[in-house]
């Protein structure tokens with residue numbers, strides 16, 4: 001961990017009891033007895049939708065002999081569950097929403113690990129999501145190597161008090177390799193590549209089917225070809241920020257696993273059937289669970 005990246009000025013006061021921390025969007029505070037049950041957290045798994053989080057938590061509980069699933073009381077923003085060492089939380093859509101979830105979860109994990117940097121090092125983070133493929137057919141799973149914004153530069157916030165704040169969008173290679181290894185022989189189509197995260201589904205992803213249209217077939221084709229030439233394999237709406245914030249604290253182990261819903265070189269609309277979408281979603285979940293099991297479940301229990 002990088003101690004200098006952590007807002008210890010605020011967070012250490014929470015540890016000493018000088019003041020509480022309210023994780024407002026999750027509906028709990030540092031003084032909530034519910035959090036006591038989460039001290040053994042070893043992984044934080046995020047996904048866009050609350051339904052997916054509930055399914056993941058139930059699946060992890062079944063793999064852990066029916067372990068108790070703790071549900072957070074507030075669900076109007078994010079849906080949160082904890083079971084058997086894994087905290088599952090939804091983050092909504094896009095970086096403005098997901099950045100709230102990520103920052104509050106980082107603060108929560110700091111509290112749970114009592115600010116112990118070695119213990120924080122042990123926590124694995126992942127987002128499992130959906131994306132548009134760049135030259136990849138629907139159903140492919142992309143494990144991201146780097147998260148970038150649509151100009152192929154890393155995540156940054158424009159014009160803070162000290163100008164622009166730039167972040168590192170790299171996803172740690174050893175974790176990525178370990179995920180690929182854990183899925184060896186799974187038969188799933190998994191690739192690794194750069195991911196572009198946009199702040200808009202239509203215009204920033206150069207779609208021609210929005211209510212508003214700024215691009216032409218030609219500029220869209222040029223943009224997607226440029227992404228592809230630069231190693232980008234999918235486009236979604238959270239990854240650049242996720243990698244940026246986790247790197248700023250120096251977490252050594254995190255990943256993003258996204259199912260491709262469509263090949264953007266062939267179209268803009270998501271026309272897959274509900275059955276196909278279900279399979280895509282199951283497959284990306286399988287990639288995560290194959291890794292989680294190798295990480296957290298002793299060999300005999302898998």
Ligand code: URA
Nearest residue numbers: 130131132235236237
């Ligand atoms: N999510 C996105 O952000 N873009 C797509 O094309 C599909 C899913």
